[in-house]
Amino acid sequence: MKNVTDPSPAGAGPGAPRPAGRERPREGTAPCGSGLLAVAVLPASPRAVPGLRRLARAVVRGHRLSEAAEEALTVIVSELATNVVLHSGSPDLEVVFEIGAGSLTVGVRDGGRWRQRPAPRCEPADMDVPFGRGLALVDAYSVDTSVLRSADGTLVRAVIAL
Numbered sequence: 001m002k003n004v005t006d007p008s009p010a011g012a013g014p015g016a017p018r019p020a021g022r023e024r025p026r027e028g029t030a031p032c033g034s035g036l037l038a039v040a041v042l043p044a045s046p047r048a049v050p051g052l053r054r055l056a057r058a059v060v061r062g063h064r065l066s067e068a069a070e071e072a073l074t075v076i077v078s079e080l081a082t083n084v085v086l087h088s089g090s091p092d093l094e095v096v097f098e099i100g101a102g103s104l105t106v107g108v109r110d111g112g113r114w115r116q117r118p119a120p121r122c123e124p125a126d127m128d129v130p131f132g133r134g135l136a137l138v139d140a141y142s143v144d145t146s147v148l149r150s151a152d153g154t155l156v157r158a159v160i161a162l
Helices: 048-062 067-088 134-141
Strands: 003-005 026-029 036-043 092-100 103-110 144-150 153-161
Touching: 036 048, 048 067, 048 092, 067 092, 067 103, 067 134, 067 153, 134 144, 134 153
Parallel strands: 003 144
Antiparallel strands: 026 036, 036 092, 092 103, 103 153, 144 153
């Protein structure tokens, strides 16, 4: 991770405040030309990940962005949403897509409780499995990655150059 901020006041950081409790899943798109392209709030379940990939592709294609942007965004969304599902303990996840001058930003927020690991993960069962590379992939596809941890959860933002 390129930029980690820990901790922050509740509700601080970019993006809208996290919804309280289990709100009805919603998604929407903003008009062309605005900074906000789409927002989705879904239950943090494995079924959310392919749906968010489809939404990411729709955002890119709807705004006529490059195939490289589509690949980067779908990989980043997949990895960050999967991390929420597998590791956060959050009941839901929020994904925000924003566009700026020459960049596309995705933010993924959860309501889980992050805890510092006392030692690096090095369990025998993990040695030969293809896990643990998600955040490295996010960093590889983005020009800036930040993590904002608070008592209310974690927000990871990745910026893709257009």
